[in-house]
Amino acid sequence: MIDWQAIIEEHGPAVWQTAYRLLGNHADAADCFQEAFVSALNVSRRQHVQNFSALLTRLATARAIDQLRRRFRRPDCSQDPDDGSDAEDEALCPSERAQQRELAERVRQLLNQLPAQEAQAFCLRYLNDMSYQQIAGAMGISTNAAGVLLHRAKARLRELFELSAGEVERG
């Protein structure tokens, strides 16, 4: 019998951070948080889970990327500015804060355009600081495959970023 209360208390903050960092607002992060735990419950029914931390982080990343896809498919895909106001970095000046927020939002938009596995691998590596082995274990693939996914994801993301930067400069 799995003690989900203890799992939520132990791994909840990491799941919350993963979801909030990718989604950037409270409502979507809360939905993603719940979906990640429900998915973990379904996974635990099918198989024995040894590492809940890695599983929950991967599921939260996957659900967050799904949320991002749904968000950017909508015609009004603007983020609610009220939700992120209480989590702003006080050490930065307003212009730097605005630039940082704009860059982060652009990465969110570009993550939406990557294949799901590449986006997951990229987020697990560069946002959650997981090693190649951890990514491979969490995604159920080999370490080499994880490396390939990361390489492709980064190259594709850089290409998309340059394209979008060029469009911004031209526009």
Add this chain to the structure above:
Amino acid sequence: MTEKEDIFEKAVESLRREPVPPGPPRELADATMAKLAQCSASSSSEDTDSYVSQRQWPKAFAGFGRIAAAAVVLIAAGYAAGRWSAPRPPDMEQIRAAIEPAIRQDLLDQTRQYVQSSLANGYIQVKDELSEQYRQDMSRVAVQTLAASNTITNDLLRQLIDSISTVQVTDRQRFAAALEQVESNRLRDRNQLSSALATFAVRTEDELMRTKKDVAQVLSYTLPNSGTPYEFKNPDNPDERNEK
């Protein structure tokens, strides 16, 4: 190229370092726990139903396999036709995206109004209570101060009256003593004066009597060659008269 790569790395770093509020909130954890419990309950009931049906299925429906399969095909075809001809269900995501900002804004406005009215009422109430308490404290302090000052004033007046009375008694005693002294001096002077007058009168009388005798004796003497009493050559000279 290097600058673009730097911007890309900076963008990834910005997303990585973007501040995240501490969480999850307690309500979210509780709601997640409730949802997990609900999913567990529904799943276990589904498992039980499927277990019973699997046990009874060979006996109850063994002869009707083909009929059931045909019925299933018919039902599926009917469902597909109905689904195809039915109006498209509303997109819940779109509806939610349309009404969520308005609901959230409305909720925020209502919360803000409620908090502001509560704060205003609380401020007025606290202000009235503080004013009333301040007035009561001031009245109590004024009454206490007045009572204390009355007591002190009465004490001082009593002391003043006592000192004035003491001084008056002392002055009366001194005045009476002075009057007695004056009276005794007057009596003594009168006695001395009367005794002196009596002595003077007695002596005067004695001198007068002796003078009379002397005059009578003088008159009784007669000078033989002059037939007249001795006459002073110079009556104004006392030495000569004394010698005589």
